[in-house]
Amino acid sequence: MQPDVEIHPALLKDCHDIGRLRMSRLLLMDEAAWPWLVLVPMRPHKVDWDDLDPMDSYRVCDEIRECSMALKRLYRPIKVNVAALGNLVPQLHVHIIARFEKDAAWPRPVWGATEKRRYEPNALKQRLQEIEREVHSTFGFADRKG
Template identity: 45%
Template sequence: MQEFQIDPRLERDSMAIADLGLCQLRLMRDARWPWLLAVPQRVGITEMFQLAPLDQTMLTFEVNEAAKALSGVTGAAKINVAAIGNIVRQLHVHIVARFAGDANWPGPVWGYGTPEPRPEDDSEALARRITEAMAHS
């Protein structure tokens, strides 16, 4: 049986901050937006409908919990949630905090501009605030 492995691009572009049960929750390293990824830890899954029904329910629950925590921590005007996967096929759900006037507002974050590295201490502080918010919800 194959073991779950994160796609190398997701590994490079984000850092793991929590295991939620089904999903590995990751924080994108791009400092332009507070941006999470929820990656179901299932081998070979590229689409939500490929998940077992209980996993589909867990994915929805975990994404919503992460989105609620991200919203509370950042005070975002809008939380964008999407699973696109045209480049990285492994199923992953983007959870992005958006603000009026942020990079490319109100347009999409995907493919816009050049990523700006988030300093490691900023990443760790944001990750801690998000996971603490999730623990208290």
Template identity: 40%
Template sequence: MKAWRRAGRPRYIARMTDFTLDPRLAADTVPVGDLGLCSVLLMDDARFPWLILVPRRPGLSELTDLAADDAAALWREVHLATSVMQALAKPDKVNVATLGNVVAQLHVHVVGRFLSDPAWPGPVWGFETRKPYPHHARAQLAERAGAQFAAA
């Protein structure tokens, strides 16, 4: 996808200038980069390979808050993130979900699941305590994910 931008570079156009990432998402994730609509984040939880897509539009909490063009773009980006997750982690299943019970800001979880993971077959949410990656492993995984998005 040509719109891929690595995290840390200037990336917002005029209509996105009011966008602010929810502090809870910022605290639990590492930026990977940006697609046309969404910022891509890596959940800092070594138990599960986990990406989060956040549309860079202010004030969104529900899928129905998106304009029709943005809703279509979100679906394309979720599809791409699912493909990236499959290439990155080779999971048995990829779970895609929007919850928003704790963080109201619209965001989409793309979680690689394995028959052998500690929460299988239940949900990952609320299962034990998050286990952050070692810093070098987190940086390496974020870089690999970014490379997968850039190549797509």
């Protein structure tokens, strides 16, 4: 079993912790314009995708796939964007973003496209419950937040 890895403070500032999957922490970006998940593989000192060993890489790919499918089932986007940029936050993390033809940035990338719109408390609670229920029904959580 791997030791707990601390999540970078910038991610904690911008996200809500949903829970731990088999390999990663599942976060919700505090950006109400899009259903936007962030997976943080719980391995120390990983910056880029190729820093993961092959089995861990496979496990994270499985989690990305499951989270993408959960967003599709819940929100029916026309596209799900997956990106691991990490230019501002050096800890390896993967963005999974549901996109819609009528969203504020379509068809451009979401980064910097609009002014940040944080979730209102009731909307945040609903979004967290929807995602937790959908992802948990697929492969469960190693722990639960909230």
